Amino acid sequence: MPAPRPSLRLASHLPASIAGVWHADALGAGTPRVLPTGYAALDAELPGGGWPVGALSEVLQPLAGLHEWQLLLPALVQATAKQSGAIVLVAPPCEPFVPALQSQGLRAERVCVVRADSPMAALWAAEQALRCQGVLAVMAWLPQAQPAALRRLQLAAAQQQQLLWVFRSVAASLQAQQVPHASPAQLRLQVQGLALPGDAAAAPGMQVQILKRRGPPLAQALHLPGCHPQLAQVLVAQAERRRAAQEAARALLAGRQPASVRVAGALAGALARHVPPVQPPGQPGEQPGGRPGGRPEGSRHALDRSAIALVR
Numbered sequence: 654m655p656a657p658r659p660s661l662r663l664a665s666h667l668p669a670s671i672a673g674v675w676h677a678d679a680l681g682a683g684t685p686r687v688l689p690t691g692y693a694a695l696d697a698e699l700p701g702g703g704w705p706v707g708a709l710s711e712v713l714q715p716l717a718g719l720h721e722w723q724l725l726l727p728a729l730v731q732a733t734a735k736q737s738g739a740i741v742l743v744a745p746p747c748e749p750f751v752p753a754l755q756s757q758g759l760r761a762e763r764v765c766v767v768r769a770d771s772p773m774a775a776l777w778a779a780e781q782a783l784r785c786q787g788v789l790a791v792m793a794w795l796p797q798a799q800p801a802a803l804r805r806l807q808l809a810a811a812q813q814q815q816l817l818w819v820f821r822s823v824a825a826s827l828q829a830q831q832v833p834h835a836s837p838a839q840l841r842l843q844v845q846g847l848a849l850p851g852d853a854a855a856a857p858g859m860q861v862q863i864l865k866r867r868g869p870p871l872a873q874a875l876h877l878p879g880c881h882p883q884l885a886q887v888l889v890a891q892a893e894r895r896r897a898a899q900e901a902a903r904a905l906l907a908g909r910q911p912a913s914v915r916v917a918g919a920l921a922g923a924l925a926r927h928v929p930p931v932q933p934p935g936q937p938g939e940q941p942g943g944r945p946g947g948r949p950e951g952s953r954h955a956l957d958r959s960a961i962a963l964v965r
Contacts, residue, residue: 689703690727692877694875699840700867707813709807709810709837709838711840712724718745726759727757729759739789741782741791742793743779776798783809784813795819806819842861843861844862846860859878860875
């Protein structure tokens with residue numbers, strides 16, 4: 654008599670409370686510690702509800718130095734308020750503006766900047782900072798880091814339970830799509846700015862696309878505020894005033910365009926009759942460019958440009 658075959662059960666039929674079982678269609682809950690990002694919309698889409706502690710978080714941007722502080726400053730302020738330790742910046746592309754950080758609650762003495770003269774030196778500095786007990790978090794700009802080097806940083810962050818963010822270019826995202834397992838990051842985001850629209854109907858902010866997380870993919874990008882709401886209102890009002898001034902200037906120029914054309918023509922004629930050509934040192938009657946007795950081909954006098962500006 655054949656032995657009875659064990660019955661198979663779908664994972665969807667299993668209780669969700671079984672320890673160690675993670676459903677791939679749900680956000681992972683295995684992260685032991687997280688740090689809230691300070692953005693409720695982003696926390697709702699991250700496993701555990703925040704930045705993973707003891708893991709690599711990779712942030713991709715079109716250009717370095719644009720949105721790092723807008724994205725991380727709320728979390729760093731929370732972390733430094735509750736724990737001791739330094740925030741180490743490894744090879745930042747721009748010098749941090751200390752008054753702005755202090756105004757948001759991040760004291761200057763908690764920030765340590767490490768310069769590196771080569772990519773290898775930056776990798777070494779980031780790994781050593783992760784292994785220091787007096788370090789709370791590491792922010793490293795490593796555009797040329799290879800997957801093996803990122804795995805070393807991931808391992809160091811996991812061993813020491815440190816916060817780690819690595820900033821790279823968007824080109825690294827294309828490489829990750831072509832090379833399997835190109836990035837060992839547990840969390841991977843792409844961030845770009847949201848410019849003010851033409852009608853200034855919305856405040857400036859950030860567009861965050863979650864490229865990799867422990868959970869289902871997120872099809873739509875998140876729109877996060879890029880500055881304080883009061884500052885956003887000021888920027889919107891400023892953009893509206895600028896747009897209104899530009900429209901008034903265009904209307905004024907359109908009403909005066911015939912007169913401007915006459916003024917420009919009069920100035921050009923006066924210059925042609927009364928302004929003698931300026932002879933530089935050299936052969937008399939000829940200037941570089943092969944145009945005898947006048948200015949080089951394609952050049953204009955400063956007053957000519959002023960006359961043309963009246964028409965534009």
